Amino acid sequence: MIADIKFYFSLFLRRFHYFLLVFIICATTGAVLAFTMPPVYRAQARLLVESPQIPDDLASSTVRAGASELLRIIEQRLLTRANLLDIARRLAVHPEVSEMSADDIVEDMRERIIISLPLDGQTTGLVFVSFDAQSAETSAAVTNDLLTQILQQNVELRTTVSGQTLDFFEQEVDRLDAELAEQDARILEFKLEHSDALPESLDYRRTRLAALQERTLQINRELAALRDRRGRLVELFEQTGRLDLNEASLPPEQRQLRELQEELASALVIYSPSNPRVRNLRARVAALEDIVAGQLEGTAGRRAELLTAYDLQISDIDGQISFLAEQKDLVEIEMQDLRQTINTTPQNALALGTLERDYENLQAQFNRASESLSEARTGDRIEALSKGQRIVVIEQATVPSGPFRPNRKLIVAGGVAGGMGAGFGLIFLLELLNRAIRRPVDITKGLGIKPFATLPYTRTSGQKTMRWFTILLVLLTVGLGVPAAIYYVHLNIMPVDQIIERAREMAGI
Structure with missing residues (x-):
């Protein structure tokens, strides 16, 4: 085990120049990037979305949009092209603004602005606003400008919505009132036009029609009685020359004549005309008729007087008949009008009902609109006094004391760690691809024989000097050339940070 460690360590020493080469390249590149990338300062401001100060069950605002929705609207307004160009030029965000197009400025500003919003459904929450700039003062200035715009936009949005709601319901109430x-x-107008055929007077007209029908029957009875009376009066006057049939007022001869005429009529019922009693009665009737005729001729002057009274009575009866006939005509005309109005009442009731239902519907809409108008006025007052949901500043942006990025130490450490890892990886790869025999065990494994002794390859001192000189030259060239090349590209072609950003965009990171 110890022999293997020594062997691998010797291999590492033999390949150390490769490790050193890769390490120098990565570490130098990291160091150059760390110290050539421009500093980016980030000033941050904090805002708090507060709940309404007046409970909704007492008085609610007419702005129903949630805090997240309003903040997203404000964010989109802040990120408009015109607003970003105005901020960039007003606060001199880009020193090289003359060399940049408007699209580049807008895109760069949108990438630098960071607005962190609360989650949906939250009535309260923190809002973070920050801006990345190469100048600490510029970062703080732009952040505070965005902060001011957010507060103004919030107030404008809420008051605009409440004001528009109030205007709408005021117009709606006026419109419904006019309707x-x-x-x-x-x-x-309909009631005046059909005043005699409205549903509310239908019972009266039916009662009136029944009363007029009774009145017609009464007039007909009175007319019949007057006509009968007139006929009897005419007949009486023509037969007797008198105006009444009172027995006491007649002369004795006329009363006796009437009695004999009645007795003769009764006898003719019982006896034949040739009966002596009948003949006797006829003779007596004839004698009395002559006497009565003489009496009537002697009273010619009195008959003229009776004729005048007769004419007066006949004229009075005719006047009453004429009056009753006129009354009957008037009653029949009124009855005809009543029947016509009664027949047209159902149609008028339908039309009037439609008009009244439309009026009730409009009245209900007007009542609802009036209630909504009252709520809109309350909501507008709440927003005008900033008693509803609002955004307050917890902490304004201050000039940062140090850059937010790049983290130079981390970049250098990353370059060093990356160089070491890449160096070890390169050595491992070279040894993995090298199939040369270096140890006796390799001969045994490869050929299956056991050697008696092994002689290592020995270089001359000149070869060793040349080898190390070459390695040192390469290391110096790489160690100095790579940073110089990066620095040249950074100054004359494109800044390193922009190259990195474009590389990230092309890689989709």
Whole structure:
């Protein structure tokens, strides 16, 4: 075991110049990179997203967007092309701005700005804002500028949203109020146009129609009675010349004549016309008729007086008949109008119901809009006084005392460690590929024979001197040439940090 260790150590010493070459290249490259890469300063500011100061169950803000959503909106506004160009030129972020295009400036600014947002659903959380720059003052200035813009954007977003909500509901309330007034005017116009055929007066009109029907029957009865009375009066006057049939007012002869006429009529029912009793009654009736006729001729003046009274009564009865006929016509016209309005009432009820339902719907919308307007006013007041969810500054960005990157010690240590690993790896690879026989055990394993003795290869002193001189020359060339080449590329072609960034982009890292 000890012999193997010594053997491998001797192999390492024989290949030491390869190890040293790789080690010098890696370590020198790491050191050059560590000291040629420009320093990057990172100033950081901290913000806190606070919960609303007024509980939502008492009064809530009309800004429903969460903190994460608002911060993402603010972040996108900050990273707009115009804003980044303005920050870069206003704060002189790029000294070589004249040599850079606008696209390069925007891309570089977006890569340097770092905004750490809280997780979705969190009402509170920390927000970190930082900016990488080659100058500590520039990093702090840009970070504080971004901080100021975040606060302004937050206030502007929240007040804008609450203000737009308030404006919307104010316009909505005004619109619904105007529509309510128009609908109320339509209902009033419809009621005035169909005032005699509205549903609320249907029971009255039906009761009125029944009363008019009763009135028509009463008028018909009165007309029949007046017409009958007029006919009897005319017949009485034509037969008797009198205006009434009162027995007490008749002369004795006329009363006796009426009695004999009644007795004759009764006798004719029982006896034949040739009966002596019948003939006797007829003779007596004829005699009395002559007497009565003489009496009537003697009262011609009185008949003229009766005719005048008769005309007055007939005229009065005719007037009453005419009046009742007119009343009947008016009642029938009113009944016809009532029937027409009753028939059109269901259609009017449907139309009026539609108008009233539209009015009720508008009223419900108006009530909801009024409630929402009240909430919007409260929410706008909350945002105006900054009593809702807000972003406050915990710590502003200060000028960093040292660069954030590169970590020069780590890069140098990485170069050294990488050089050692690569050197050992190269030696291991060379020995793995070398199949030469170096020890007696290799002869035994390879040929299957056991040698009596082995003689090592011995170089002359000149060969040894030349070999070490060559190795030293190569090491010096590499140790000085590689850093010089890197430095030349860094100064005249492209900075090393940009080369590394492009290499990372091409590698997709």
